Structures are given as structure tokens and as C-alpha cells.
Amino acid sequence: xxxxxxxxxxxxxxxxxxxxxxxxxxxxxxxxxxxxxxxxxxxxxxxxxxxxxxxxxxxxxxxxxxxxxxxxxxxxxxxxxxxxxxxxxxxxxxxxxxxxxxxxxxxxxxxxxxxxxxxxxxxxxxxxxxxxxxxxx
Numbered sequence: 326x327x328x329x330x331x332x333x334x335x336x337x338x339x340x341x342x343x344x345x346x347x348x349x350x351x352x353x354x355x356x357x358x359x360x361x362x363x364x365x366x367x368x369x370x371x372x373x374x375x376x377x378x379x380x381x382x383x384x385x386x387x388x389x390x391x392x393x394x395x396x397x398x399x400x401x402x403x404x405x406x407x408x409x410x411x412x413x414x415x416x417x418x419x420x421x422x423x424x425x426x427x428x429x430x431x432x433x434x435x436x437x438x439x440x441x442x443x444x445x446x447x448x449x450x451x452x453x454x455x456x457x458x459x460x461x462x
Contacts, residue, residue: 360392360428360443360444360445360457360458360459361459363392363443364392365391365392365393365394365443366387366388366391366392366393366394367393367394367396368393368394368395368396369395369396369397370395370396370397370398370414370415370416370422370423370453371397371415371416371417373388373393373395373423373453374416374417374418374421374422374423374452374453375416375417375418376388377421377449377453378418378421381449384449385448385449388446388453389446389447389448390445390446390447391445391446392443392444392445392446393443393444393445393446393455394441394442394443394461395414395423395425395441395442395443395444395455396414396439396440396441396442397414397415397416397423397439397440398414398415398437398438398439399412399413399414399415399434399435399436399437399438399439399440400413400414400415400422400436401413401436402433402434402435402436405426408429409426409427409428409429410426410427410431410433410434411424411425411426411427412424412425412427412434412442412458413425413452414440414442420451421451421452421453422452422453423452423453423455424452424453424454424455425442425444425455425456425458426444426455426456426457426458427442427458427459427460428457428458428459431458431459431460432460434460440460440461440462441460441461441462442455442458442459442460442461443458443459443461444456444457444458444459445457445458
């Protein structure tokens, strides 16, 4: 009787783990948000970098996982391994900037132009990191 109980519990655990694994692999890791309809916190690239450098904990409370609309000068444009454009906006610090990964479908901006980009702030490493971004203007 004990062996049947152990086998039943083991089978249920294996089935549950298989189902969870299947849904984790077949569900997008990030829920895509429609940023066109969300109002972002407007700020310049220089100001947001300065805020994170001065007090990262306070800046995280203010910006982390929130929609931000950041304006600044484009210093670098690249393509990541998935084919999406990545953009760097200049700050006053030569080592820290604002780094964006654009959603597919955005046009490639030109280096040296001033633009506004809206996206979701995911934190501060050396740069302020913004994902799921779209070009506003």
C-alpha cells in the first residue's frame, strides 16, 4: 500500500513539473505592454542618469518597472542578436548613459540626432536600462 502511495505522489509531482515547464517555455517571458497608450514619466537622459548615480534606491522606487519617456542625443545605434535596434542616449557622465532596446518595427535612428524614446525602466547597471522601447519623436 505504501509503495502505491509513493508511486502516485511521484507521478503527480512529475506531471505537475512537466505542465509547469511546458507553460514556462511556451509563454512569453515578458507581457508585452502597449506603450503607445501609456503616459510615461518625462525626463532627460542626463537627468535620469544623475538621479540613479546620486541615489540608486530612490531612483529605483521612482522608475523601476515604470514607463519612462526619455529625451536625449543619440550617441550609438546597434542591432542586438535578435535583430532589434539598441540605442544609447548621451548623459553628462562619459561612462554612464541610457541604453534602450527597441521593440521590433521601430525605424533606425541616426547617430547625432535628438530623440524621445518611451520604454520600461529595468534598472541601473553602468547605464540606465530601458526595454520594450518605442521612438516617440
